[in-house]
Amino acid sequence: MSESLESGAPSFLDQFPAEAKLVRATLWSSFTALILGGLFGIIQTLHRTDILRVMDSSYYYTVLTAHGVLMVVSFTIFFLVGVFTWGVVRSLDRPLVDMRYSWTWYGLMVLGTLMAVVAVLGGFVDTTEMSADVLFTFYAPLQAHPLFYGGLAIFLIGSWLAGADWFRAWYAWKREHPDERIPLQTFMALTTMLMWYIASIGITIAVVVFLLPWSLGLFDEVNALLTRTLFWFWGHPVVYFWLMPAYMLWYTVLPKLAGGRLFSDPLARVVFVLFLLLSTPVGIHHQYVDPGIAEGFKFIAMTNTMFLLLPSLLTAFTVVASMEYGARRRGGTGLFGWLRALPWARPAFTGMALAGLMFAAGGFSGMINAGMNINYLVHNTLWVPGHFHLTVGTAVGLTFMAATYWLWPQLTNKPLFSRPIGLLQVVMWFVGMALMSNAMHVSGLFGVPRRTAEPQYEGFDFTPAFGTMNEFDMQIAVGGTLLFLSLGLFIGNVVLTSLGSKQSGLGDSLPPALSGPSDSPVVLDNLKLWLGIALVLVVLAYSLPLVSIISRGGLFGPGVGTYPVIIDTFSAVVESVATTGIIETLAQFEVGVIVQ
């Protein structure tokens, strides 16, 4: 029943058993985060819309922090390291250099996640005063438990080491294959990691220099605008970090699923280079209505952001053209009739195609977010989460789930448990997100804020131009429920697949592009050059704003206080670890950290 049965080729697991095991581990971590994140998602949806409130509203922010961190840090990045490991090993056709090293970065990422999640979940336990209800953005001077910042730092280090692993594999491959072009999937992973290293400069300074020592009590004050700006230095490129593995799948796997081949390898390389260059010098567009940053800097950030649309718009063309090529090979005809010839019965294809369609819509609301002065209309309203549930929540999330239907059998030698359930699952996600996201966008336009437990105020009512607040809340709740059910179907399908019995010949190869790498200039593969230009652009975009912020308020701020969402006590840490049932080894590790 699996589409790949007929190919009879050896699978990734057959060829690279050690790497397949690592990729499976990263994906399990990703899916675990997805289940928990989804659980917090549905609690939050029903609470906010006042359908079902199972907890006091003060806990809402613990739920929201957990939902955000688990979904956009753990789910996405664990999936990324898995799919990049697969892509690099597959496209280089050689194993990683040292699996002990590889398991080390995976272990660090798991450890970092557990530390941060324990700190966040501490917010539920009344007997401990530990918590980290600072949301995904952790703006100072709200202060989380040091375990939260420490966990984040360790997770980041793990992700950097993972990137170094792929560079090592590539260097080893280069010695064996001098003068060859970098295989496309490896090229994508490496350029993405270069972007990630540059982006990490911002958050590393924010966390390691300021927030972590501040949370440990080494100093009392931070500059709230500075740490916020450093957060967004990383906070925008991180959205492309989520997106790039989805792009890799759209460029290299989706054409194959559609029955065709990638339309243009050179353009795919150009797109990834553009993302490396432009993803970082744009973060100030999250701060259009911030005080303390000159309008000129905001305008420059907008210009860069708008040009960052280019690689995505080019991608839309190349990916759709690759699908059309497949459809026409399958006998599709007519200006639009070929769309019917696409393999809509395959959940992997349909999921990715629907994810791409949602990205076209999310792209539009992103264009609005990018506009400088129009930001007054939407800033911090429900419009914004409406937007990113289309992008990271669907373009990325649904692509990952769909790709799993194709990739998982090749990592386990077990055919997918059920294709119809997979198909139902991806369609439910699409419908649920269409409902939820549409209502969120519209609610934002009449002023409903994001990140609030109870959007019900005493002194005023929201006045939609059409419909009622209640109707939009219902749309959000129904959409959120569909998403939660869809997530359950996904996890069930993966688990049942894993419980199935092994078969041979589940491998599925990826065809070369129509227009291959030899058609592109060699300079595209000069990673040092692109890294250098990217760094120059970051310096140009950020040096003056940062100097201005520091000279105005000082490195440690003009007297901003400390507002812990917790009071740290050593015993509370251990106690909460015990009550949340996390394994003992972790508790021991924490003892080590805290005692120091």
Added chain:
Amino acid sequence: MSTETPKREIDHEEFDPKGTLALILIYFVILSILWVFMYFIEFLGNDLTVIG
């Protein structure tokens, strides 16, 4: 799966993705209209303009 078997081979030079071009032009028109609507009606037509 029989539909997997390619019915014909087409190379890069002779393949004109007409359908893609048509779809993307439709997207272009939608983007343009929505942008004008959002900027000039929803935003500039909204209450209170920050003028200083």
Added chain:
Amino acid sequence: MHIHNYEKIWLVLAMLLIVAFISTVAYGATAMGVDMISDDEDTIDPGALDEDPRFADPRVEQVGEDEYEAYVVAQQYVFEPDPIEVPEGSTVTFYVTSRDVIHGFEIVGTNANAMVVPGEVSTFTVEFSEAGEYGVLCNEYCGDGHHVMEGSVTVVPEEEYDGGDE
């Protein structure tokens, strides 16, 4: 490097779109005079707002004919003053700062929307042409009572205006 003609067409259209977006925003900023919150004001010690002539007593002050300044303090989980009372037909410049953490200041259903960062003063000017009531809410998470943080702007008919005192 071979690029298909259709792709070239799309590349040109995409660039056009980008330039058009930037131009629209520039048009709004110049021809329509939409101004961004910027770095006009010096930083301020959030722990010493009580000694600041503007924020010790959050209030609305008349500074010219039909011109007013509103000094607003945001803190967990209130805005002061509340209500912010201004007359119809007035031009009001808001100075908003925070006593503690980062907040948001959103006049609900309008384009008046600013971040409020401790240590900084957000300033922006709007015109209130008609009498009426606006809600104000905090749109940045500021602690576990965030959802109760609200205020109001009351625009009263000119003849009924008593100087903004409650």
